[in-house]
Amino acid sequence: MSKQKSKTTAEARKDKVEKLLNELGHRVYDDLESSKFPSLSFASRSVSNIVYDKKLQQFVLGSGTVKRSAGNIKHIRPFTQLLWLAYFSRKLVDEKKTSTLRDVYYSAQAFDVEFMDQAESDELITDLEVLLGSAREEFNVYPEERSAIFGNMTIEYTVPGYEGKKLDLSAHPDGMMIGPAMTTAEFADTDAEMVLAIEKGGLFTRFIEEKVHEKYKAILINTAGQPPRATRYLLRRLHSEMKLPIGILCDADPWGAHIAMVIKSGSANAAHLRDLTTPSGVWLGVWASDIQKYKLPSDPLTEIDIKRVYELKSDPRYKEKLWHDELDTFLKNKRKSEQEAFSRYGLSYIVDTYLPDKIQLLKSN
Amino acid sequence: MSKQKSKTTAEARKDKVEKLLNELGHRVYDDLESSKFPSLSFASRSVSNIVYDKKLQQFVLGSGTVKRSAGNIKHIRPFTQLLWLAYFSRKLVDEKKTSTLRDVYYSAQAFDVEFMDQAESDELITDLEVLLGSAREEFNVYPEERSAIFGNMTIEYTVPGYEGKKLDLSAHPDGMMIGPAMTTAEFADTDAEMVLAIEKGGLFTRFIEEKVHEKYKAILINTAGQPPRATRYLLRRLHSEMKLPIGILCDADPWGAHIAMVIKSGSANAAHLRDLTTPSGVWLGVWASDIQKYKLPSDPLTEIDIKRVYELKSDPRYKEKLWHDELDTFLKNKRKSEQEAFSRYGLSYIVDTYLPDKIQLLKSN
Numbered sequence: 001m002s003k004q005k006s007k008t009t010a011e012a013r014k015d016k017v018e019k020l021l022n023e024l025g026h027r028v029y030d031d032l033e034s035s036k037f038p039s040l041s042f043a044s045r046s047v048s049n050i051v052y053d054k055k056l057q058q059f060v061l062g063s064g065t066v067k068r069s070a071g072n073i074k075h076i077r078p079f080t081q082l083l084w085l086a087y088f089s090r091k092l093v094d095e096k097k098t099s100t101l102r103d104v105y106y107s108a109q110a111f112d113v114e115f116m117d118q119a120e121s122d123e124l125i126t127d128l129e130v131l132l133g134s135a136r137e138e139f140n141v142y143p144e145e146r147s148a149i150f151g152n153m154t155i156e157y158t159v160p161g162y163e164g165k166k167l168d169l170s171a172h173p174d175g176m177m178i179g180p181a182m183t184t185a186e187f188a189d190t191d192a193e194m195v196l197a198i199e200k201g202g203l204f205t206r207f208i209e210e211k212v213h214e215k216y217k218a219i220l221i222n223t224a225g226q227p228p229r230a231t232r233y234l235l236r237r238l239h240s241e242m243k244l245p246i247g248i249l250c251d252a253d254p255w256g257a258h259i260a261m262v263i264k265s266g267s268a269n270a271a272h273l274r275d276l277t278t279p280s281g282v283w284l285g286v287w288a289s290d291i292q293k294y295k296l297p298s299d300p301l302t303e304i305d306i307k308r309v310y311e312l313k314s315d316p317r318y319k320e321k322l323w324h325d326e327l328d329t330f331l332k333n334k335r336k337s338e339q340e341a342f343s344r345y346g347l348s349y350i351v352d353t354y355l356p357d358k359i360q361l362l363k364s365n
Numbered sequence: 366m367s368k369q370k371s372k373t374t375a376e377a378r379k380d381k382v383e384k385l386l387n388e389l390g391h392r393v394y395d396d397l398e399s400s401k402f403p404s405l406s407f408a409s410r411s412v413s414n415i416v417y418d419k420k421l422q423q424f425v426l427g428s429g430t431v432k433r434s435a436g437n438i439k440h441i442r443p444f445t446q447l448l449w450l451a452y453f454s455r456k457l458v459d460e461k462k463t464s465t466l467r468d469v470y471y472s473a474q475a476f477d478v479e480f481m482d483q484a485e486s487d488e489l490i491t492d493l494e495v496l497l498g499s500a501r502e503e504f505n506v507y508p509e510e511r512s513a514i515f516g517n518m519t520i521e522y523t524v525p526g527y528e529g530k531k532l533d534l535s536a537h538p539d540g541m542m543i544g545p546a547m548t549t550a551e552f553a554d555t556d557a558e559m560v561l562a563i564e565k566g567g568l569f570t571r572f573i574e575e576k577v578h579e580k581y582k583a584i585l586i587n588t589a590g591q592p593p594r595a596t597r598y599l600l601r602r603l604h605s606e607m608k609l610p611i612g613i614l615c616d617a618d619p620w621g622a623h624i625a626m627v628i629k630s631g632s633a634n635a636a637h638l639r640d641l642t643t644p645s646g647v648w649l650g651v652w653a654s655d656i657q658k659y660k661l662p663s664d665p666l667t668e669i670d671i672k673r674v675y676e677l678k679s680d681p682r683y684k685e686k687l688w689h690d691e692l693d694t695f696l697k698n699k700r701k702s703e704q705e706a707f708s709r710y711g712l713s714y715i716v717d718t719y720l721p722d723k724i725q726l727l728k729s730n
Contacts, residue, residue: 097574097712100567106708109662144566146513148542161576162538172532173524173546177513179539179570201509202465205544209462211526297474343471347462 009237010158010184014093017139020132021090028083037071040082042131043272050271052316057264057279059271061130077114081124082131084113089128089139096160098140098180101125130272137183137230147231148175148201149182150208151219153190157181173208175222183230187242193217194362195238197281199225199250199259203339203350210351216359219244226259232276235263239278246278247362252286253301253336254308257326265317282365283322284358288329291337294354297344298335305336374602375523375549379458382504385497386455393448402436405447407496408637415636417681422629422644424636426495442479446489447496449478454493454504461525463505463545466490495637502548502595512596513540513566514547515573516584518555522546538573540587548595552607558582559727560603562646564590564615564624568704568715575716581724584609591624597641600628604643611643612727617651618666618701619673622691630682647730648687649723653694656702659719662709663700670701 007015024040031038042065043049049064068079088107092099099107105121108114115121125136132139153169159181166188169176176182196218198204204222212218219238223231238244248263250256260283266276291298301309309330312318318327330336342350372380389405396403407430408414414429433444453472457464464472470486473479480486490501497504518534524546531553534541541547561583563569569587577583584603588596603609613628615621625648631641656663666674674695677683683692695701707715 098570099708099712100705102703102705103567103571103708103712106662106703106705107712109709110711142567142570146539146566148511157538159538160574165536167537171530171536172541173522173527174511174542174544176537177539177542179566181538201511201544202468202507205463205507206468209525297471338467338471340465340467340471343464343468344474346475347464347468347472 008158008186009241010186013138013184017093017132017134018090020134021086021093021139024086024131025090037069038079039067039069039071039075040079040131041065041067042127045126045130045269045272050268054316056274057317058266058277059268061272078124078127081108081113081115081121082127084108084111085121085124085128089141092140096140098142100142100144101136102144104141126272133272133274135229135233135270135273135276137180137233140180142180142230143228145224145228146177146179147224147227148204148222149178149219149234150175150204151190151192151195151213152217153192153219154188155182155185156188158184158186169219170213175204175208175220178221178228178231178234180230183234187238190219190242191217192219192242192244194359195219195221195235195244195246196284197221197223197227197235197246197248197263198339199223199256200339203249206347207351210348212351212355215351216355223259223263226262229270229276232263232266232278235281236275236278239280245362245365246281247284247358248281249284249339249358250286251336251338252288252291252296252298253338254305254312254327254330256286257283257323258308258312261312261315261317261323280365282362284362285354286337286339286341288326288333288335290354291333291335294342296337296341298337298341301330301334301336306331306334373523373551374606375551378503378549382458382497382499383455385499386451386458386504389451389496390455402434403444404432404434404436404440405444405496406430406432407492410491410495410637415633419681421639422682423631423642424633426637443489443492446473446478446480446486447492449473449476450486450489450493454506457505461505463507465507465509466501467509469506491637498637498639500594500598500635500638500641502545502598505545507545507595508593510589510593511542511544512589512592513569513587514543514584514599515540515569516555516557516578517582518557518584519553520547520550521553523549523551534584535578540569540573540585543586543593543596543599545595548599552603555584555607556582557584557607557609559724560584560586560600560609560611561649562586562588562592562600562611562613562628563704564588564621565704568614571712572716575713577716577720580716581720588624588628591627594635594641597628597631597643600646601640601643604645610727610730611646612649612723613646614649614704614723615651616701616703617653617656617661617663618703619670619677619692619695621651622648622688623673623677626677626680626682626688645730647727649727650719651702651704651706653691653698653700655719656698656700659707661702661706663702663706666695666699666701671696671699
């Protein structure tokens with residue numbers, strides 16, 4: 001599969017965020033030129049304003065708004081911080097440099113812009129996301145965590161110094177890190193027929209050793225627990241641009257189930273963002289019901305696990321039959337199991353026996 | 366730089382551990398054939414038997430031993446577990462498969478070998494390490510965590526399916542994961558003159574973006590906090606096989622200092638192992654004294670930080686002047702700082718101003 005378009009995804013993304021930042025600047029200048037105190041309004045992120053959108057299959061922000069005005073003495077601090085952040089982001093995008101949440105906090109000090117602590121600057125970064133309707137990764141602010149990818153696919157870089165260079169994602173059998181360069185790369189060519197997102201590094205390596213990428217023509221992604229947003233964005237792109245179905249494999253516990261759910265439909269604290277979800281992603285397991293079906297070694301659910309199951313039950317996204325039933329099975333049997341539990345039947349059992357069942361499910365979805 | 370030898374590092378490693386496992390098996394058979402209860406003795410890992418070796422510059426086990434005998438009813442359980450583990454490890458090595466600590470725990474169940482929990486199987490894996498004098502990575506048992514590498518170096522794989530294939534470590538600017546394949550690869554060719562081990566992913570990416578690998582001919586390693594043992598083994602190999610000096614860059618707090626120390630001289634709980642340390646590694650910073658020297662933004666040390674400094678002061682390895690003085694500076698100023706704090710002077714300051722000072726130190730060491 002290959003694709004053609006005039007602009008790369010990264011170029012389109014850069015153009016979009018530059019335009020948004022420019023508009024933001026012009027709004028402020030326009031206010032000043034017409035002798036008004038500049039002000040900015042954007043959707044409120046308070047819990048009462050986070051609602052579930054059935055059509056989008058994710059949480060979104062409601063109609064409540066907040067306003068930051070230079071005319072209000074209480075607003076001057078966050079208003080200034082926000083404008084500085086927009087300025088700094090514009091510089092990052094222009095210079096094609098990436099930064100981290102932590103970096104932003106310290107960079108502010110170079111401009112005598114004060115943040116009490118990183119929590120405050122993180123908060124403002126989220127405000128800017130809401131204001132622009134763009135994830136911070138789009139204005140080049142990345143988190144620390146990285147997950148990894150492996151498979152039969154060639155990508156083409158768009159980052160400085162690597163423009164046009166290609167990489168075969170099967171070249172390194174420990175996996176390639178998913179960072180700024182991977183996230184903004186073009187997908188050049190692949191014979192893959194699916195993507196498998198895997199919660200744990202050990203199983204990711206096992207799958208590579210057992211040649212799952214060849215046997216099932218699968219691109220493998222190690223989410224390393226709850227996947228960073230860059231990885232969720234990459235999963236969405238693999239689905240939307242390459243038309244690949246996305247299967248998700250996690251531990252059989254409420255935390256694992258929620259990793260699959262977040263890949264499918266995001267998290268409440270990203271309710272202000274789009275393009276980070278893959279609603280058609282399929283939770284392949286390990287299900288609560290798989291523990292019995294495959295006679296897996298298991299451990300009792302802890303009090304915290306059980307509390308978590310009840311929390312998930314109150315989440316509108318878990319009303320769907322499969323999810324609802326599996327949560328009930330957790331509560332009924334009060335057992336959890338890990339992906340590694342399949343090793344009870346030998347190291348290749350999970351690939352030879354469990355995976356074919358689940359891949360059939362992915363293909364029929 | 367290139368090197369020649371008849372056997373690859375990975376082959377030599379495999380031969381060594383196979384021989385050790387064979388010998389272990391023969392000892393048991395010999396005992397049985399001469400109608401004796403088979404037994405195994407190895408160095409005790411109790412705290413009282415861990416001593417600091419000045420010459421090796423690391424902790425080692427003393428002369429205390431423990432014995433597991435099939436003739437002692439209390440020993441039968443750990444003796445059987447240990448023999449099964451040796452059998453299972455031999456299988457892993459033979460089949461060139463890797464496994465994780467968690468996998469081993471579950472795999473035991475396939476053989477009706479019982480471990481109460483993973484803590485117990487982890488404990489036995491360490492016993493086998495002591496018995497063989499080999500790190501578990503040598504018998505293919507890896508942890509979950511992975512760090513990453515980037516730089517101008519070509520490696521040649523030895524893992525199945527990739528034998529003889531080469532990879533350019535600058536091919537992917539987010540970094541290549543350090544897993545079983547990287548750890549066992551041969552270093553084919555490099556023009557690098559040093560290795561920089563960096564505590565954090567954000568700075569690792571910054572260094573790549575600022576072309577530290579070209580400006581200073583440096584191979585960059587993201588240790589992702591305290592580096593996994595596979596990464597410490599790789600650092601040692603880069604030093605001993607390629608004669609590259611190793612510089613270590615961490616946060617200016619007692620935890621960062623100890624990351625550098627563990628790379629140099631290991632940890633007390635790996636006192637039974639060799640080949641995981643790089644005594645000539647140089648702690649480049651960020652030092653406690655750098656906070657003042659470079660006027661870095663800083664935070665007060667917490668109670669826990671201060672307690673940690675006192676712990677380190679009682680560690681024999683921290684008696685050396687540099688380390689001793691820096692610990693005292695922590696206690697005097699009671700401030701800590703992070704690598705990202707340099708962003709206070711702009712994103713490239715750390716590369717343009719701080720790094721040259723420190724690289725001079727590395728070269729003069």
